[in-house]
Amino acid sequence: MNEFNEINELFTNEWLQFIEFTSMLIQHILAKLSEEDQVKMRQLFESSKLGKEQIDFMLSNAIIDEEVQAYFEICMNTSKAHGAKKDLKQAFKQLTIAKEHDLNLNLNEAIVHYNKGILLLDLNSKELLSKILTERAKILEQLREYEECLIDIEDAIKFSCKTYPDLDQFKKDITEKLIGYNLKLREEFGPQRNRLNICALTENKQLPSASSLVKMNYSPDKGRFIQAQADIPKGTIVFAEEAYVKWLKPSQYEKFCYFCIKKITLRFFPCRNCTNVRFCCSNCEEEAWNKYHSNECNYLGVLKYFSYGHIAAQCLLIAGIENVIEIEKQTHAELSKWPKKEFKQDYHTFASLCAFDGDWPYPYNFTMCFAVLLVLRLLEKMNLITKQSEDYSTIGYIMIKLISKINLNCYSILNSKFRHLEALNVVSHKETNDGIGTAIYLSASLPSHSCDPNCMKIRNGSMLILTSTRKVKTGEEITITYRPHFKNRSFKDRQHYLYENYSFKCKCNACENVWENIGYSFKCPNCEGPLILNSDKTNYCVECSAANVISYDDVIKQYEESERLIRESKKLFAQNKIDESKELLLKANQILCSFYSHNDQIAIDYLLARCCELQKNYREALKYAKQVIKKQENIFGKSSLEVANTLLLCSLLCDRYKKTFGGIFQRQKRQEAKLFREKALNIFKCFSKSEIRVVSADFSHYLPYVIHILRKYGDEYSLNYCKV
Known part of the structure; x- marks a missing residue:
């Protein structure tokens, strides 16, 4: 029993809730099993790898079967009690409230109630839906949300049974307003988004979603891997791939599109059948419905508790259960032969992915099998399989293989935040550590790990982008980090x-x-x-080889306190409380003096430079900015946009600092400002062939200054990809 308690302590997030629930339930089952059955079960689960034999044993045990059924009924009853059905009466009530708010010019409140009404509306009445989408679009226009407005207009036209010239003109007018709005913003970072307008790559015939500059290769030691077949410039998109299958955290259903994982802002498009999930547009709703959601929709209240069981079930729904069984019965091609095959986005390819090949402990094996039995019971309820079928236990075994592949190959979907500086084609990028989902990418599952990788991952909603962080030479292996990097872990x-x-x-x-x-x-x-x-x-x-000479806990306390001070100082800075922010930063800096080197010092020095700039203390600001450059070169590289950003800050500070003096000093600072400008522009020239120019959002504030430089010193400097 203690072994199962240890499992419970391991899993604390939504992705692992399924195994938490099942492991707790198993404790009740063990208490009911005879001692003989418990011994037999342990022997069976410890004697061989998890497979069909263990599934058959659990299916044949009456006590386990009863507990599975009892727990499944609890899940179903809970789902029914919190049903998410359409309600036409409530829909019209919400739409009436929305119109009242619209008349009173309470536009944001009107949008809220239009959303509630559309969510509850029966979508079979297409003409009514078109009319309501048009009404919501008009409010979005008043709020100057032209991009969101345009999506509603396009959906309104799509669902309209007639041709309305007014709608076509409305679309044309909004398109022109959107172009004008974007034109005004092109020389500064635009609004924050969690998804860039980047399409999946189609140029590589062997590897869908990969660049034509790479190929698949094989070696007995590594298995399949990705290799450059030509020199790859820094900033090249090596992979841009939509997920083969993905899972969105249930707590995020109302915040993100259920299909493309785009952030839901002011508006959304509803599911045609339920009120559980949201979509960013009708196209995403249709794709989700056709691929898997039509089967799962009525059971999402149960599936949302099944996490990796849910994503495994989606694999079956997308590929078709009969097709999956047939493929799994076939002899799979040896991995060494895959470099000559097309790596299609289908179940054949998914089945070829590596699975965990180690031995799971007995409690985990038993818990996993029990979880699979619950998913099987749900597939029965969905009328996709029957318990009497001779393939019933086979499907259970396939589910175990799927879960093993998913757990080994999955990528976390993170809530990325992008802002685009169109004039320079630079994207500021910030990722939170909070995962919002999990996804499987077939082609992008092939790059190997390195603790010093040559490519970085960018989570773009449900799309994964891998971009080169330095020049990759012909024949060099494409690598990413599976999380550990030599700069952040020992x-x-x-x-x-x-x-x-x-x-x-x-x-x-x-x-x-x-x-x-x-x-x-x-x-x-x-x-x-x-x-x-x-x-x-x-x-x-590292230098004197002294071991265990300090208290780890004391160091962590110091580090956590410095982190707290930095967070608080950033909040104060955002509130324009510059003096208070600077005071906390200096305290954090004092704590980190006991460190040999700490990457958090870069954030402190950068924010101190910005504080001093606003206080017009340009000399001190310049001192901190120069310290930042040295640290940035170690972390991001000497030719990084982060370094270019701080060089531009230094140039700006020199220009302002020189005005406070005259004579020789002024000429010195003018020359120094010019040197900083030249270094920054030379870094930008390194990105001339880059398809994507990504910079950390924390060090991007001064990049638009490049546009001012190009205007003022156009004869001296030029960037062939920058139009100002």
Whole structure:
């Protein structure tokens, strides 16, 4: 019983709630099983890898079968009690309230009630839907939300049974307003979005969604991997791939499109049958409905508790259960033959993905099988399978394989925040650590891990973009990080994480040379060299080899306090409380002085430079900005846009600082400003062939200054991709 309690402690988020629920329920089952059955079960689950034999045993046990049915009925009853059906009467009530708010010019309130009404509306009345979408579009126009307005107009035209010249003219007018609005914003960072307008790549015939500059290869040691077949410039989109299958956290159903995971803002399009989920437009609703949602819609109240069971069920729905069974019965092609095959976006390809090949502990195996039985029961309820079918246990075994592949190959979907500077084609990018879902990408599952990768991941809603972070030479392997990077984790922690989660010992260049995360090291009390901290609370000095000479817990307390001070200072800065913000930053800086080096110091120095700039203390601002450049070069690279941003800040500060003096000093600062400008512009020239220019949102504030420079010093500088 204690073994199962340990499992419960491991899983605390929505993705792992399913196994939490089932592991707790299993404790009740174990209490009911005879001692003989418990011994038999343990022997069976420990003697071999998880498979059809274990599923058959659980299906044949009457007590387990009763518990599965009882728990499933609880789930179904809970789902019915919180039903999400359409209600025409309530829909008209909400629409009436919306019109009253519209008449009183309470536009935001009107949008809220239009959304409630549309959500509850029966979509079979297409003409009515078209009319209501048009009314909502008119309010969005008044709010100057032209992009959202245009989507509603296009959907209104689509659902209208007649041709309305007024609607066509409305669309034309809004399109012109949107172009004008975007034109005004092209020389500054635009509004924040969580999805860029980037399409999946189609140029590579062998690898869908991959660049034509890469190919698949194979080696006995690595298996399949991705290799550059031509030089790849920095900033090249290597993969841009829509998810084969994805899962959105139930807590995010009202906040993101259920299909493309685009952030829902002022408006949404409803499901034709339920009120559980939202879509960004009718096209996403149709795609979801045709691929899987038509089968799952009435059971989403249950499926939302099933997490990885839900995404495994979606795999079956997308591919078709009979087709999946047939494919799984076939002899799969050897991995060595895949480089000569087309890597299609289908179940054949999904079935070829690697699965976890280690031995799961007995409690996890038993819990996994029980979870699969619950999904099987739901598939029965959906009339997709029958318990009497000879393939019933086969489907259960396939589900176990699916879950194993999903857990090994899945990517987290993060809530990215993008802002586009159109004139320079630069995208500021910020990712929160809060995952909003999980996805499987077929082609993008092939790049290998490196703790010093040459490509970075950009989560673009349900799309994954991999872009090169440096020039990749012909024949070089395309690599990403599976999370550990030598700049943010110690060698020991990287090795442990990768072995525990992916069952391999990393032999990348960073690990072969035992590169440590100096940027997060503490100052050794013996020699003041970099003291490396490991998550198991051990520590050692790189220079004098002293071991365990400080308290890990004390260091973490200092670090957490500095993090708190930085967060509070950012809030104060946003409120224009510059003096208070600066005071907290100086306190945080004082704490981090005990570190040999700490990457958080870059955020402190940068914000201090901005505070001093606003206080017109240009000399001190310049001092902090120069410190930032040195740290940025170590973290982002010397030719990064983050460095260019701070160089532009330095140039700006020199220009302002020189005005406070005259004579020789003024000429010196003028020359210094020119040098900073030239260095920044030279970095931009490195991105001349880049398809995407991504910069951290935390270090992007001064990039629009480039446009001012090009206007003022147009004869001296030029960027062939920049039009001002």
